[in-house]
Amino acid sequence: VIGGYTMSFLQNGKVYHIRINTKMIEDKKTYYFLEDFETGTLFELISHYIQMGLNTPHFKVFLRQSCPLPEQH
Numbered sequence: 001v002i003g004g005y006t007m008s009f010l011q012n013g014k015v016y017h018i019r020i021n022t023k024m025i026e027d028k029k030t031y032y033f034l035e036d037f038e039t040g041t042l043f044e045l046i047s048h049y050i051q052m053g054l055n056t057p058h059f060k061v062f063l064r065q066s067c068p069l070p071e072q073h
Contacts (some may be wrong), residue, residue: 005031005042011061018054020045 005020020042021032031045032038033054039045046063053062 007033007046009061009063011059016056 004022006017007020008015008017010016018033022034023038024030028040030038030040031042033045033049035064037045037048037052039048041071050063051059
C-alpha cells in the first residue's frame with residue numbers, strides 16, 4: 001500500500017513483517033495490527049504491544065527494542 005507502514009521483527013531467528021493497518025474514524029486516522037486495539041498514533045500502537053505483547057496464530061511476541069536506523073551516506 002502506498003504510504004502504508006509495516007513493522008518487522010525478529011522471532012527465533014526469523015524475520016516477520018506485519019502490516020500496520022489504518023482507517024478513518026470520525027475524520028481521524030487510526031492505526032492497528034488487529035482490530036482488537038486501535039489508536040491514533042504509531043507511537044501508542046507500538047507502546048501498547050511493548051507492554052501487552054502481540055499474539056499471532058503461531059506465537060506471542062513482546063517488542064523489546066527498535067532496530068537502529070541505517071547510517072546516512
